[in-house]
Amino acid sequence: MNTSIGIGVVGAGAMGSGIAQVAAQAGHQVVLFDSNAEQLTKSEAALLATLSKLVEKGKITEAEKEATLSRMVYANNMEAFATCGLIIEAIVELLDVKQDVFRKLETIVSPSCVLASNTSSLSITSIAAACNIPSRVMGIHFFNPAPLMPLVEIIPGVATNMDMLQEVKALIAGWGKSTVLTKDTPGFIVNRVARSYYGESIRMYEEGIADFATIDWALKTKGGFRMGPFELMDFIGNDINYKVTETVWEQFFYEPRFKPSLTQKRLFEARYFGRKSGKGYYDYSAGATMPEPTSDDALAHQIFMRVICMLINEAADSLYLGLASREDLDTAMTKGVNYPKGLLRWADEIGVETVVQNLQSLYEEYGEDRYRPCVLLKRMARDGKQFYASA
């Protein structure tokens, strides 16, 4: 891989533009291409505005701004990628469209050029399968907005050359990002492990245990989460959040832990997307008042314990199944979704035995597979073990 020559980015939407900015600010020549010329013009104007704002705030100098801008090439054809050493694709989330782009790229770039996808939900292996050299294909999953979010998940497909992958991981770390290595499974780390934050909260609402405001308040107060699940879903957009849930559930062969809710599906159908549409779980229209939570401490504790135990169960299962290392699982949740603590460290604090007891009593009460405690947690509780130190 020769990245001193340049980094290519396919797709100048929200993610591609952000990734291009990160690479250019890190000193690379960047070629940015989009099939929609208008989008490319918009992206160019947006980068100028962003960098100008950073100069105004004193975060970068005028000279740094000019240098970054001079490293950007806005290309109107893919042939401009010919000299790039790494290309990151960030186009529409459709497998056949991505595969077409990868096929075309292989006719343009050198055999040593690394081809990466920023996909959130497609398998890296299925994208690589379209290529003549699948060993050079990998996932490089940035979070939105790419210049601000520190986490990047690095994902090998079945055929990926692991030396090449480690080289790319080191390169991205050099851009000031926290990189974590994860297997090619649905949702990778963050979009899989975080599902219970939303799903279990909606479930408690559906059962009439508490309303949105009370659940949000409970998780912020007891857990120290920056945003409650309903505020966060409204912020992300119920269209995006619902689709991620549905995709992860389907791709895990309908695993009950990931089952979507009818509550969110109906909001999605009603186009109650959240902040961007003016209405979601909450009403954001002018003059609307936010509902007050029921400030009941015992209820807040119950809500928090149910959600945190489900989150820990997912993180523990991910560790047990070799999805990622203990450290990478914790880094992913603190850097990718701003959790106040890594979930495995949190398990140690709460006590693995307490977590298992909580899950076990939910499992017995509901009789649903969704609540089964992960075998790793059960063994650790039995043997008095902790994730970060032996008891």
Ligand SMILES: NC(=O)c1ccc[n+]([C@@H]2O[C@H](COP(=O)([O-])OP(=O)(O)OC[C@H]3O[C@@H](n4cnc5c(N)ncnc54)[C@H](O)[C@@H]3O)[C@@H](O)[C@H]2O)c1
């Ligand atoms: N938005 C997020 O929060 C987020 C986070 C992480 C990863 N992702 C992933 O990043 C990718 C891009 O997402 P986005 O939010 O930036 O989308 P977007 O809709 O903002 O941008 C996609 C861009 O790709 C362009 N495009 C479509 N087909 C193309 C083609 N064949 N060749 C060249 N350009 C093409 C479009 O014109 C558009 O400008 C997706 O795979 C998505 O799953 C998104």
